[in-house]
Amino acid sequence: MAKQHSREDWEKKAAALSFETQMFINGQYRDAKEGGRFETINPATGDVITSVSEGKSSDIEDAVAAARKAYRSGVWARKEPRERMRILYHFAELVEAHTEEFALLDTLDTGKPIVPALQGDIPLCASTIQYFAELIDKHEGLVTATRHDALHYVVRQPFGVVGLIVPWNFPLLMAVWKVAPALATGNSIVLKPAEQSPLSALLLARLFMEAGGPAGVLNVVPGFGEHAGKALALHNDVDKVAFTGSAEVGKLMMVYAGQSNMKRVTTECGGKTPQIILKDAPDIDKAVTYAVNGIYENQGEVCSAGSRILVERSIYDEVVNRFEIKTRETISVGHPFDPSTTMGSLITKQHQKRVLDYIEIGKQEGAQLKFGGSEGTGDLAKGAYVEPTLFTNVDGTMRIAQEEIIGPVAGILPIDNLEHGLEVANDTTFGLAASVWTSDVSRAHSFARDVEAGIVWVNCFDHGDATSPWGGFKQSGNGRDKCRETFDQYTQTKSVWVELGD
Numbered sequence: 001m002a003k004q005h006s007r008e009d010w011e012k013k014a015a016a017l018s019f020e021t022q023m024f025i026n027g028q029y030r031d032a033k034e035g036g037r038f039e040t041i042n043p044a045t046g047d048v049i050t051s052v053s054e055g056k057s058s059d060i061e062d063a064v065a066a067a068r069k070a071y072r073s074g075v076w077a078r079k080e081p082r083e084r085m086r087i088l089y090h091f092a093e094l095v096e097a098h099t100e101e102f103a104l105l106d107t108l109d110t111g112k113p114i115v116p117a118l119q120g121d122i123p124l125c126a127s128t129i130q131y132f133a134e135l136i137d138k139h140e141g142l143v144t145a146t147r148h149d150a151l152h153y154v155v156r157q158p159f160g161v162v163g164l165i166v167p168w169n170f171p172l173l174m175a176v177w178k179v180a181p182a183l184a185t186g187n188s189i190v191l192k193p194a195e196q197s198p199l200s201a202l203l204l205a206r207l208f209m210e211a212g213g214p215a216g217v218l219n220v221v222p223g224f225g226e227h228a229g230k231a232l233a234l235h236n237d238v239d240k241v242a243f244t245g246s247a248e249v250g251k252l253m254m255v256y257a258g259q260s261n262m263k264r265v266t267t268e269c270g271g272k273t274p275q276i277i278l279k280d281a282p283d284i285d286k287a288v289t290y291a292v293n294g295i296y297e298n299q300g301e302v303c304s305a306g307s308r309i310l311v312e313r314s315i316y317d318e319v320v321n322r323f324e325i326k327t328r329e330t331i332s333v334g335h336p337f338d339p340s341t342t343m344g345s346l347i348t349k350q351h352q353k354r355v356l357d358y359i360e361i362g363k364q365e366g367a368q369l370k371f372g373g374s375e376g377t378g379d380l381a382k383g384a385y386v387e388p389t390l391f392t393n394v395d396g397t398m399r400i401a402q403e404e405i406i407g408p409v410a411g412i413l414p415i416d417n418l419e420h421g422l423e424v425a426n427d428t429t430f431g432l433a434a435s436v437w438t439s440d441v442s443r444a445h446s447f448a449r450d451v452e453a454g455i456v457w458v459n460c461f462d463h464g465d466a467t468s469p470w471g472g473f474k475q476s477g478n479g480r481d482k483c484r485e486t487f488d489q490y491t492q493t494k495s496v497w498v499e500l501g502d
């Protein structure tokens with residue numbers, strides 16, 4: 001684990017990698033029915049990594065049929081709970097044993113720095129699988145108080161076939177947040193990874209089989225959203241879709257469900273997270289350090305990125321200055337394989353342009369560009385890099401304060417006090433996360449009560465573990481990842497009434 005390899009070491013390891021590039025259906029890798037393939041590009045260099053089978057609706061048909069057959073056969077859903085646990089523990093061990101390989105795959109596909117992938121994303125995948133495995137035989141049903149001559153009980157059963165559609169920003173972790181609870185509850189799965197980052201999911205499928213998972217239970221079909229993703233979300237034999245991605249596409253999932261079989265839909269979408277720093281913050285320097293990481297971690301390509309920094313007016317200038325210094329001291333933009341890199345490339349050139357366009361919009365709206373704002377130069381020009389960027393004099397109604405940029409662009413807004421901060425914080429269509437820095441316990445709790453967000457951090461940012469629900473209010477989605485509640489989201493209740501007689 002986590003040895004300090006040099007950039008050259010990682011490059012050698014990457015050159016020696018062999019990729020799974022075919023779709024995985026019914027326990028086997030195979031080509032797309034129509035034979036299509038698409039290239040996956042390393043956005044840090046623009047180089048083609050490899051090409052991958054392109055799933056279309058006929059492949060989704062096959063994957064759903066395989067998943068249904070596996071589900072009905074009971075080969076997974078009716079396996080003894082302890083046996084399912086054993087297989088999932090082994091699955092987690094195999095993920096852990098492949099940490100370097102997974103980190104390399106996600107880094108190549110996305111341009112993210114390898115060190116956080118190695119130390120964060122992949123270990124979290126293994127622990128998420130363990131967490132849901134542990135829950136398998138801890139989940140209980142219910143007997144209700146009814147007439148003395150009747151027995152009424154409520155059991156939770158898996159949906160059957162679930163479609164999982166996930167984004168590119170944490171390719172393996174976002175997939176595992178859904179795969180682990182879906183498997184633990186006994187469902188069969190068709191997983192569609194993002195077209196930008198299909199490689200780690202294809203390896204994951206093989207490891208599930210190596211761990212003893214039966215064929216047909218975990219199928220992976222790479223492909224584009226409008227083809228494979230849409231076919232999966234519209235499929236009449238898919239009982240549930242769990243989606244992570246943009247709010248626009250999240251809304252489409254609900255439309256597709258209405259246009260097909262009323263499948264259950266859970267969504268985890270974007271955000272515009274406020275980080276509130278008050279003058280009584282216990283440690284302003286620490287608050288600023290967290291604020292810098294809160295927006296620039298993973299190039300700002302994080303659903304919960306703290307893109308709105310709301311600072312009490314009396315400490316506004318001090319925070320802006322410290323923020324700039326801290327960014328220069330701690331954020332190092334560079335090649336993802338360089339161990340000193342803390343900010344890599346954005347996901348595609350197209351996305352880079354989108355982020356740069358937002359920076360132009362910010363300037364036109366009258367916000368002041370404090371630093372950053374440009375693409376990478378020199379060696380980085382080939383990649384989809386954008387410098388860490390900060391706007392000051394931001395007004396809460398500006399587009400850069402309202403819309404999700406999914407890039408390293410922060411706005412610092414002055415606020416009069418916590419009440420004003422709360423108003424600004426809630427003035428958005430999103431509601432994923434929020435943070436507040438204050439020494440006043442009562443005010444911290446009243447903020448947590450009143451802020452319209454599914455996740456609240458007090459005197460920290462982005463802390464949590466497998467037990468803490470991840471999901472939003474408002475247009476940040478209706479689902480929850482991690483946590484016990486997720487178990488319920490992959491099962492449905494069945495009420496059984498038994499007449500006992502006299």
Ligand code: NAD
Binds near residue numbers: 170194224
């Ligand atoms: P996206 O919505 O463009 O794509 C997400 C997935 O949906 C991809 O697999 C894509 O192929 C698929 N898709 C796209 N169009 C589709 C369609 N018409 N039918 C079916 N599937 C379709 O999002 P993205 O750009 O890949 O990811 C970034 C977004 O994900 C950001 O908004 C980010 O905030 C969000 N996100 C949210 C969370 C969370 O937990 N709330 C976590 C990570 C990312």
